[in-house]
Amino acid sequence: xxxxxxxxxxxxxxxxxxxxxxxxxxxxxxxxxxxxxxxxxxxxxxxxxxxxxxxxxxxxxxxxxxxxxxxxxxxxxxxxxxxxxxxxxxxxxxxxxxxxxxxxxxxxxxxxxxxxxxxxxxxxxxxxxxxxxxxxxxxxxxxxxxxxxxxxxxxxxxxxxxxxxxxxxxxxxxxxxxxxxxxxxxxxxxxxxxxxxxxxxxxxxxxxxxxxxxxxxxxxxxxxxxxxxxxxxxxxxxxxxxxxxxxxxxxxxxxxxxxxxxxxxxxxxxxxxxxxxxxxxxxxxxxxxxxxxxxxxxxxxxxxxxxxxxxxxxxxxxxxxxxxxxxxxxxxxx
Amino acid sequence: xxxxxxxxxxxxxxxxxxxxxxxxxxxxxxxxxxxxxxxxxxxxxxxxxxxxxxxxxxxxxxxxxxxxxxxxxxxxxxxxxxxxxxxxxxxxxxxxxxxxxxxxxxxxxxxxxxxxxxxxxxxxxxxxxxxxxxxxxxxxxxxxxxxxxxxxxxxxxxxxxxxxxxxxxxxxxxxxxxxxxxxxxxxxxxxxxxxxxxxxxxxxxxxxxxxxxxxxxxxxxxxxxxxxxxxxxxxxxxxxxxxxxxxxxxxxxxxxxxxxxxxxxxxxxxxxxxxxxxxxxxxxx
Numbered sequence: 185x186x187x188x189x190x191x192x193x194x195x196x197x198x199x200x201x202x203x204x205x206x207x208x209x210x211x212x213x214x215x216x217x218x219x220x221x222x223x224x225x226x227x228x229x230x231x232x233x234x235x236x237x238x239x240x241x242x243x244x245x246x247x248x249x250x251x252x253x254x255x256x257x258x259x260x261x262x263x264x265x266x267x268x269x270x271x272x273x274x275x276x277x278x279x280x281x282x283x284x285x286x287x288x289x290x291x292x293x294x295x296x297x298x299x300x301x302x303x304x305x306x307x308x309x310x311x312x313x314x315x316x317x318x319x320x321x322x323x324x325x326x327x328x329x330x331x332x333x334x335x336x337x338x339x340x341x342x343x344x345x346x347x348x349x350x351x352x353x354x355x356x357x358x359x360x361x362x363x364x365x366x367x368x369x370x371x372x373x374x375x376x377x378x379x380x381x382x383x384x385x386x387x388x389x390x391x392x393x394x395x396x397x398x399x400x401x402x403x404x405x406x407x408x409x410x411x412x413x414x415x416x417x418x419x420x421x422x423x424x425x426x427x428x429x430x431x432x433x434x435x436x437x438x439x440x441x442x443x444x445x446x447x448x449x450x451x452x453x454x455x456x457x458x459x460x461x462x463x464x465x466x467x468x469x470x471x472x473x474x475x476x477x478x479x480x481x482x483x484x485x486x487x488x489x490x491x492x493x494x495x496x497x498x499x500x501x502x503x504x505x506x507x508x509x510x511x512x513x514x515x516x517x518x
Numbered sequence: 519x520x521x522x523x524x525x526x527x528x529x530x531x532x533x534x535x536x537x538x539x540x541x542x543x544x545x546x547x548x549x550x551x552x553x554x555x556x557x558x559x560x561x562x563x564x565x566x567x568x569x570x571x572x573x574x575x576x577x578x579x580x581x582x583x584x585x586x587x588x589x590x591x592x593x594x595x596x597x598x599x600x601x602x603x604x605x606x607x608x609x610x611x612x613x614x615x616x617x618x619x620x621x622x623x624x625x626x627x628x629x630x631x632x633x634x635x636x637x638x639x640x641x642x643x644x645x646x647x648x649x650x651x652x653x654x655x656x657x658x659x660x661x662x663x664x665x666x667x668x669x670x671x672x673x674x675x676x677x678x679x680x681x682x683x684x685x686x687x688x689x690x691x692x693x694x695x696x697x698x699x700x701x702x703x704x705x706x707x708x709x710x711x712x713x714x715x716x717x718x719x720x721x722x723x724x725x726x727x728x729x730x731x732x733x734x735x736x737x738x739x740x741x742x743x744x745x746x747x748x749x750x751x752x753x754x755x756x757x758x759x760x761x762x763x764x765x766x767x768x769x770x771x772x773x774x775x776x777x778x779x780x781x782x783x784x785x786x787x788x789x790x791x792x793x794x795x796x797x798x799x800x801x802x803x
Contacts, residue, residue, distance in 0.1 A: 297740070297744060298745075298748075299759075304542045404637050405748060457637055460637045461635060461637050468634060468635045
């Protein structure tokens with residue numbers, strides 16, 4: 185039961201572990217004559233090196249902290265804002281109004297997130313060119329860029345997530361014990377804090393994990409469109425323009441940088457994507473492990489109680505001999 | 519009639535939200551709220567004069583409506599083909615899986631969790647590489663890996679790419695829901711009556727899970743439209759997102775999104791209507 189949970193969190197812990205190990209930036213610039221720069225994956229370079237000889241796995245590890253921390257931050261923000269949004273929706277709006285609001289919000293199902301995110305974030309993250317002086321500049325400072333990206337990625341899902349969480353709360357409100365609590369004179373706040381919260385909170389953890397997965401997927405997409413977390417450094421040199429660079433080594437930047445090398449050397453391109461895959465898998469395992477824990481938590485308790493009950497139930501049955509005798513009788517007759 | 523009114527409302531609201539979103543880059547670029555509303559207004563007016571819209575094709579202005587239909591239907595074919603195939607495969611395989619013993623099912627579920635977490639870009643890359651590899655080994659070109667221009671159409675590869683992940687999602691969801699449904703009492707009753715397991719599965723359980731699957735398919739579709747953009751760009755397909763991405767104006771985005779939304783909206787409305795009718799009738803019985 186908890187094995188899934190522990191496994192998932194272990195995978196996750198390894199990431200944070202490697203994060204700490206990573207703070208000193210390591211470049212593996214290979215100057216030997218053994219081979220030329222793009223190395224294939226080997227023991228020395230777990231994911232190979234890119235064309236300039238930088239060790240991909242080191243780059244990945246260096247970028248991990250930006251990507252993972254921002255993913256978790258966005259995931260948390262999403263769940264929190266959606267939860268705040270859901271409380272009045274579930275507790276204070278009458279049923280019919282809520283249903284029609286839900287209909288309204290479900291129109292967001294038809295607005296694909298990646299397209300909209302690409303569309304909105306392009307002016308923010310893409311380095312601009314001011315024509316007279318060939319000046320490259322960003323519209324916003326670094327912190328503002330990160331802030332806006334987090335904000336946009338959060339707000340775009342709040343309507344959908346909000347109605348989802350509101351549904352969770354409403355289904356908890358329909359339980360029998362809420363009725364009981366109300367009859368006993370519990371105020372709305374007490375019903376919410378003492379009865380609803382313990383019910384909804386574990387579910388929120390699962391929702392949080394799912395949201396993290398979604399954010400990771402969006403980062404991949406944004407990376408493919410060369411919109412990197414924290415800004416894309418575009419080279420407007422008219423002669424030999426460098427490809428757009430990520431300002432930090434975070435993962436979506438690595439994907440954007442390397443994906444087009446897929447045809448030249450698959451090892452380079454696949455490394456960061458596989459890391460993304462591992463992360464997504466870890467989050468999914470966390471969600472699943474937690475779900476299993478929730479499902480079996482009550483059952484485990486029940487089993488113990490049942491054993492006790494059996495202990496009581498067994499003793500009177502021994503006194504009740506009629507059945508046994510009759511069984512014997514039938515047996516003999518046969 | 520009431521339903522039709524509600525749906526119409528929802529459709530209009532969807533349009534409205536699309537238009538409002540399409541104005542957002544203006545707000546961010548100019549940091550000015552009045553400019554944003556100005557932009558929203560122009561987009562709105564542009565939408566009303568839909569048939570006069572123009573777009574830039576290599577610097578030349580061309581009427582939008584004349585050129586959009588073919589790539590539009592091409593994109594729709596890919597999208598619907600992928601959705602349909604994914605759904606059918608998942609359904610058939612679910613029936614198959616539910617006949618298996620319990621421990622095998624658990625293994626399959628674990629594998630599915632793993633597959634579910636593959637990033638879509640990785641799937642596309644693997645499909646591309648797989649085709650190249652097959653070609654290298656056997657000399658058989660399964661399909662063109664990339665489309666070469668507007669006239670050249672490829673179907674198999676993009677549909678496979680788009681299909682794989684939704685298939686996994688559907689499959690997993692169906693297994694979970696069906697297993698939950700199998701624990702219910704009517705299944706036990708019918709099994710006890712001597713009905714075959716497969717019969718109960720196909721005719722009774724599937725009907726009851728269909729509503730949940732339908733709601734789930736909305737979010738799958740949401741995910742697929744995003745993927746369509748990626749697929750069309752990776753495989754250089756001349757589809758509707760081509761217009762969206764290359765002419766990066768709010769009007770264009772709004773028009774393309776609205777065009778994409780309409781067929782899905784209609785289909786979902788149809789399904790919802792059938793399900794509602796169906797469940798109402800069974801309640802009456």
